[in-house]
Amino acid sequence: MLTPSEDAHLIVFGRYPRVGKTKTRLIPALGPAGAAALQKRLAEKTVAAARQAAKRIGSRLVFCHDGGHRKQLCRWLGDRRIRYVAQADGDLGRRMHRAIHRAFEDGARRVVLVGTDIPGLTAGRLKQAFSALNQNDLVFGPSTDGGYWLVGMTKPENIFDGIVWGRPDVLEKSLALARNKGMRPQMLAPLNDLDTPDDLTREKGGDYVPPPYLSVIIPVIDAARQMARTLAAAASPDAEIIVSDGGSTDRTLQIARTLGARIVFGPRSRAGQQNRAAAAARGEVLLFLHADTRLPRNYVNHVFETLMDRRTRMGAFRFATRIHTPAMRCIAFCTNLRAGWLKLPCGDQGLFLRQRDFTEIGGFPEVSIAEDLYLSRRMAGKGRIVIAPAAAVSSGRRWRHLGLLRTTMIKTMLAVGILAGVSPGRLASLYRLPPKKTNL
Numbered sequence: 001m002l003t004p005s006e007d008a009h010l011i012v013f014g015r016y017p018r019v020g021k022t023k024t025r026l027i028p029a030l031g032p033a034g035a036a037a038l039q040k041r042l043a044e045k046t047v048a049a050a051r052q053a054a055k056r057i058g059s060r061l062v063f064c065h066d067g068g069h070r071k072q073l074c075r076w077l078g079d080r081r082i083r084y085v086a087q088a089d090g091d092l093g094r095r096m097h098r099a100i101h102r103a104f105e106d107g108a109r110r111v112v113l114v115g116t117d118i119p120g121l122t123a124g125r126l127k128q129a130f131s132a133l134n135q136n137d138l139v140f141g142p143s144t145d146g147g148y149w150l151v152g153m154t155k156p157e158n159i160f161d162g163i164v165w166g167r168p169d170v171l172e173k174s175l176a177l178a179r180n181k182g183m184r185p186q187m188l189a190p191l192n193d194l195d196t197p198d199d200l201t202r203e204k205g206g207d208y209v210p211p212p213y214l215s216v217i218i219p220v221i222d223a224a225r226q227m228a229r230t231l232a233a234a235a236s237p238d239a240e241i242i243v244s245d246g247g248s249t250d251r252t253l254q255i256a257r258t259l260g261a262r263i264v265f266g267p268r269s270r271a272g273q274q275n276r277a278a279a280a281a282r283g284e285v286l287l288f289l290h291a292d293t294r295l296p297r298n299y300v301n302h303v304f305e306t307l308m309d310r311r312t313r314m315g316a317f318r319f320a321t322r323i324h325t326p327a328m329r330c331i332a333f334c335t336n337l338r339a340g341w342l343k344l345p346c347g348d349q350g351l352f353l354r355q356r357d358f359t360e361i362g363g364f365p366e367v368s369i370a371e372d373l374y375l376s377r378r379m380a381g382k383g384r385i386v387i388a389p390a391a392a393v394s395s396g397r398r399w400r401h402l403g404l405l406r407t408t409m410i411k412t413m414l415a416v417g418i419l420a421g422v423s424p425g426r427l428a429s430l431y432r433l434p435p436k437k438t439n440l
Helices: 024-030 034-057 071-078 093-103 123-132 171-179 199-204 224-234 252-256 270-279 299-306 326-342 354-361 373-378 396-400 404-420 424-431
Strands: 008-015 060-067 083-086 112-115 138-142 150-154 186-187 214-220 238-243 262-265 283-289 312-321 353-354 384-394
Touching: 008 034, 008 093, 008 123, 024 199, 034 060, 034 123, 034 299, 060 071, 060 093, 071 083, 071 312, 083 199, 083 384, 093 112, 093 150, 112 123, 112 262, 123 138, 123 150, 138 171, 150 171, 171 186, 171 312, 199 252, 214 224, 214 270, 224 238, 224 252, 238 424, 262 270, 270 373, 283 299, 283 354, 299 312, 299 384, 312 326, 312 373, 353 354, 353 373, 373 384, 396 404
Parallel strands: 008 060, 008 112, 060 083, 138 186, 214 238, 214 283, 238 262, 312 384
Antiparallel strands: 112 150, 138 150, 283 353, 312 353
16 A cells, blocks of 8 residues: 555656746846746745645655756755656656656656746645545646646646647646546636746736845945946846945045946945945845955856855855965965865955845944954854855955065964954954055
8 A cells, every 4th residue: 555655746846046047038127146036936935835735745745857956956945855856858748747757657646746936826725736636637726827837637647748838728728638538627726927027017016126136235435446347347137236435535436326336325334334235235145345356257146056055144256366476376275275164254255145144143243353254253153154166356455565474464363363252352453554545
């Protein structure tokens, strides 16, 4: 006799989120990363509902995925109670039929397959689908665009052949194929899916303005020499750029406005400037960037993929400078080792984290020195800190000003002092420059 987990299989049919390759019809409205982030949230909500339903029913839970490998999927969704199976080749119908057929080959007697584009999905609706299969051999969850968000059956019939997917007659065609095979369908309540800008408008309302995926925050004081190049490297359809000024008197703000950055004002203090900008930010991810540091190409992709791991609480890029000497290359190598081993990346590397995590820890501590390292120390206690493979390139201004050896010693002493619990006040004297205007 089959156990409950062998009798019922619940298949979540989804994709591993990729920037620019997921929810492509929503890219004009949300940006490449914004569209991928929406797909990620919808899939997570679907899997959460499926976990609840599978526990109630006693069914096996399968995530049938397009893209990604098991290690990535486990980091994203976890591996408890989920079996990961790659989708077959071919069009949508062939892939769904193969997933359902495979479940029956594994011993299932009731199979329900659900997509990941349905905001209104609940565990209760999934339980209704399995209940419907106790009296019927077919169940559909119709979507309002003429397709369906769920299909379930008690025998592996192919009701997907010859269907042109994405058209408003998809459900009608599948029903006709099912009736030709003598199947008795039951319909669940219709739900909206979320595939196009019109779907987004219907779901969120006509006055909805989608937030950016990412907010790049740059604290500045008299940074005109670096501003244009830094902003140009940070420009992205997925990012808003916020310049937090602490009292510039040069052309910094004029350049920032010309290049489309938002500006917030307040007293000079790098921690305070960054916290003010974070309070004004709309992105779900915050990236804190020094004014003399250029982000790598496709930096949004690196941020997105780094934060796909649910255990990661903060990320940073590899450290590099525009000083091309053997000594500086050695220092950069050692800096990256320190950042990885000690989980203490610095502000020169571009720190990024989810806004909710930044808010939870109270933002940057209001200290006069090394607020970036103190933030890293706090976040290390919350979860993983990951160094992305691409490098953010700093001008190396401070290294040139103080000298390579002295700057290395100061940064090492700061890191050791923070790990040892030395107070910020005692560490501050290590990092003060001789009096002159400096760029943050």
